[in-house]
Amino acid sequence: MDANRIKQDFQVYEDKTLCYLDSAASSLKPDRVINVLDEYYKKYGVNVHRGVYNLSYIATEKYESSRQTIADFINADFDEVIFTRGASNALNVVALSYGMAHVNEGDEIIVNELEHHSQLLPWQQVAKAKKAKLVYIPLTIEGRITTENFQKVLTNKTKVVAINHTSNVMGYITPLEEIIPLAHEVGAVVSVDAAQGVPHQKIDVKSLDADFLAFSGHKMLGPTGIGVLYGKEALLKEMSPVEYGGDMIDSVEKYESVAKDAPYKFETGTPPIGEAIALGEAVRYIEELGYENIREHEQALKEYTIKEMQKIEGVTIYNPTVETGIIAFNIDGVHPHDAVTYFDGDNICMRAGHHCAQLVTRWLNVVATLRISYYVYNTFEDADQFLTSLKGAVAFFKSVGF
């Protein structure tokens, strides 16, 4: 994969010095995705479903064909793809609709300290509301979820397993192919947070056998304001809507109403139309690049970077065995917020903080971490720019007395 060529697809790289290493927070957006968004607004920017004239017909067709594109992309059926505001919104729908209806007093919900707040907290709320028990998978010494440790907490009382595909802090990939069948054996449903998975590797919901799976548009070259919730048809069928209103209802009486079928019963009001259409374009772009190439490219960058980082004294890497393009680290004795300003001075964008995952930050026994994350447009020049800056940072902070 020629990342230098790919950079040309992104207007933000008109700034030649930009070294963007924060794709796990939000990816950059290629021009063709923005153009598709523009085209919606400039040529047929009207409402969907409700209109019976031509412009509205076009908008509806494009919106729904984007749903089909995404369904094909993850090997789901059309009716199993719900457009949401983002991954957080999607994960909340699972907890509020499925969780609140199916979890009862004494039931167990399996979570873990690696989860993003958007996956952890909705279930913390369900557990509280329903007097269910929140059970944590013990992490290994590396901070990983293993099948073995999962089995230690799986019981016949387990009703739900809320788990990430890829950790946004540690970058580890969860062994879901093993965990999901085990969970199904005890009759639990598995809700997968794939916000960090779908942008980087092929996910086939059917072969994975996930019950629910959520991801965001803005982390996979798409716009903000859009995400996806996949749910198995049979589960969606018997679930109640969370929000009620226009476009999700079949018939309305004064005191009763009947909702449409999925996915529409979960999509009340005017949906994020332009956003959904543009997300379809992002999917096409990813498919053209090819997941194999993406994975290989990110791996190579990651391996090179970690190898070089390990040569620098005064740097701690928290996930040296990581299998994705996410590297968590700190400069010893330097608060990440101080460090990140140094990198910013070199036009290198990276995250400092708890990355919406306070539990694992605490598990690491630090106040916060630095994180770089690679994506399709990152080059070895980016890696070198980062490594040079990292050396400079270590030296600088030492020199001023940290």
Add this chain to the structure above:
Amino acid sequence: MDANRIKQDFQVYEDKTLCYLDSAASSLKPDRVINVLDEYYKKYGVNVHRGVYNLSYIATEKYESSRQTIADFINADFDEVIFTRGASNALNVVALSYGMAHVNEGDEIIVNELEHHSQLLPWQQVAKAKKAKLVYIPLTIEGRITTENFQKVLTNKTKVVAINHTSNVMGYITPLEEIIPLAHEVGAVVSVDAAQGVPHQKIDVKSLDADFLAFSGHKMLGPTGIGVLYGKEALLKEMSPVEYGGDMIDSVEKYESVAKDAPYKFETGTPPIGEAIALGEAVRYIEELGYENIREHEQALKEYTIKEMQKIEGVTIYNPTVETGIIAFNIDGVHPHDAVTYFDGDNICMRAGHHCAQLVTRWLNVVATLRISYYVYNTFEDADQFLTSLKGAVAFFKSVGF
């Protein structure tokens, strides 16, 4: 106001024959709003709040300054403006957070048959869940809500009044300046659906004294995927979040967590960043046009059109006394879906259906209605194009035997 000049601000009008009369469903978007959206994606399309580098700082500043723009626009405080996915989402937050916590068995919730499903159905759900009573304001013979009729149903048991500012079917403006103080006298809170209000006239939440007020971006020259919930600070303060996750939380423990203050506790996950920033630009555009001018212009168009429509035999207008730019009508004996295809043939876009308000359609005793709705870019030429087409339609359907 020179609507012919305004048309030039909208690229969609490169199609000179386009006669767009469906702004009540979704407005067209001016180029400058699209450009601001583009600028976000092309220049600083990164995440907010979490980043501590410069690009993210810019994104955060623009996102939050858009909140201030909108707060000033409706005379609210900064912390009282919550970004949502749209009006429907906003109205559901009120019902799910405020309603579910404060409405109890035997309490009364006042609604009416004019409400959009997105305002009616969330309260229908609250009423069911809480065994509260849904009470309907009787409509006048014109289909209006009056203070007098409101008083007939207001009691000491009234806990919530869910009401529209402007009806999306009939275009009537509700006498909220009278209704809100009466509701407050009995201690009820008033949740106002202003999706059809804010695009067309100045709304000052303080002088109106609304407790909650919701509207959508896409109906007021902004993008899809964004809306606003205004709530009084004191109410928001004691309300619980509906969705939990990243960005809305202060501190997270394994079994407990503490949410941030409003507005953030209601904005979990990556927000619709580009959309919020672009909505700020839409507000500036509206302010530059001036509400006085907008109202005057829409009034003139509406009056001219109704006067001319009344001269055409075989047309029934359902709201001849309307005070806004919304006209509901039918061609006698012709199903609206048939009619709308005729107009579409003349490149005139309008709605046919129940407009997400089945109760008022039933109240009118029709299966569906046609609706045209005027906005800033509509001209008298548009009105004439519509009137000519209407005459043609009446003649045509007669000729083929309707």
Add this chain to the structure above:
Amino acid sequence: MNNMENLYRQVIMDHYKNPRHKGLVNDEHYHTSHIKNPTCGDDITIQSRVEDGIVKDIRHEGTGCSICCSSASVMSEVLVGKTVEEAEKILETYLNMLTNKEYDEEVELEDAIAYQGVSKFPARIKCASIAWKAFEDTLKESE
């Protein structure tokens, strides 16, 4: 200007004004399917009775635009008396015709050919197909 004449053919208007096979029956030999198009309020119920591989009867009831209501009536006239196989072939051909797909011009659509013009009005394709789809559902149930 408008090319509405292509849509509102005489056959269509005739069936709209004077629907055949209208009204449902209460008979367990019939299979029933109910489809709605909430966009415009079309709401149609189709019943069919199949015996010995032959479509013996079709009934319909509902509200909707002229295209939707007439198509239920036309369909009933065209399909009653056909074998299930013939009916399925006509159904497939008809839906392909509506959606601008390739279709077998050899298949005799009879009066249903009047809906050829609908393909030029994409927003109305659903109106013309909803009754046929409901019929298709009743066939599936019969199997």
Add this chain to the structure above:
Amino acid sequence: MNNMENLYRQVIMDHYKNPRHKGLVNDEHYHTSHIKNPTCGDDITIQSRVEDGIVKDIRHEGTGCSICCSSASVMSEVLVGKTVEEAEKILETYLNMLTNKEYDEEVELEDAIAYQGVSKFPARIKCASIAWKAFEDTLKESE
């Protein structure tokens, strides 16, 4: 290249390594304010004791970056002993300086002037102001 030297002045590093007035007290004469910046985990508590219109003492405790922690220490040194009016004036001047607003250069900021460079690092302004804002809150409570 980087102009980090403008940010990490010696005074700042000194107060970061050797904070003065650190540690809270359990004394009802003190007013307390706690501010967090969840973005980066800054979390600071400020206490102040005002008597006869004079800032008698300031205490601080918390975690955060060097800018945040040091500024609490510097602030304590600068403001203790000042009248409330003087303290408010310094506070206003300091915040204006940080945010690139016009500010009265006549006002003596003492060591707090070391934070002048922060205005060039917009993403760090919050770090440098959070302790001062917390102090402002304690003053309001004293009124």
